[in-house]
Amino acid sequence: DGGITQSPKYLFRKEGQNVTLSCEQNLNHDAMYWYRQDPGQGLRLIYYSQIVNDFQKGDIAEGYSVSREKKESFPLTVTSAQKNPTAFYLCASSILAGTEAFFGQGTRLTVV
Amino acid sequence: GENVEQHPSTLSVQEGDSAVIKCTYSDSASNYFPWYKQELGKRPQLIIDIRSNVGEKKDQRIAVTLNKTAKHFSLHITETQPEDSAVYFCAASIGSSNTGKLIFGQGTTLQVKP
Secondary structure, three states, X not given: OOOEEEEOOEEEEOOOOOEEEEEEEOXXXXXXXXXXXXXXXXXXXXXXXXXXXOOEEOOOOOXXXXXXXXXXXXXXXXXXXXXXXXEEEEEEEEOOOOOOOEEOOOEEEEEO | OOOEEEEOOEEEEEOOOXXXXXXXEOOOOXXXXXXXXXXXXXXXXXXXXXXXXXXXXXXXXXXXXXXXXXXXXXXXXXXXXXXXXXXXXXXXXEOOOOOOEEEEOOOXXXXXXX
């Protein structure tokens, strides 16, 4: 809920361009996650990070990249290699892995 | 691989009836099972969760049951109301507490008809 912020809410990208989605939390959480939401497919894990300067690929990492240089920030870059990037992207954080995850309000990315 | 299966994908009930959503998970080491509710255009929010050392948990009209042997858990909503209409997601923690991740089911769209 409050304390985790995604920006922008809506984002338009031209084909072939990279774009970066922002995710910031002030909850002092160690773990952060990026999910992609498509109709009928639930929340699919893109990348996750348990601590600063470390992150792991999720189930659909191809065409995406992340960084975790600061505890409070976990930006996601959607690269031109992602074949079908139009989706709703959700960032989440939790105190530790395996505890309650709090979600940001999401970014809806549209490729035009 | 690691996954969480959720059924049904859609559920329609009459106001006042009960609704049950079921999930199965693949990793026997999973120890945390939350349920999230997502209203249209909003972020998912936790409604109830359960840990592997407990078989059942209740919170007013909502309950969750866990069968570790069968690796499945269920959400029960009693006396449903129109405001319960939303998409519900189950999830399971996969991996250890230090390196784990949260994997979600495909979601169930619940419609409660007045």
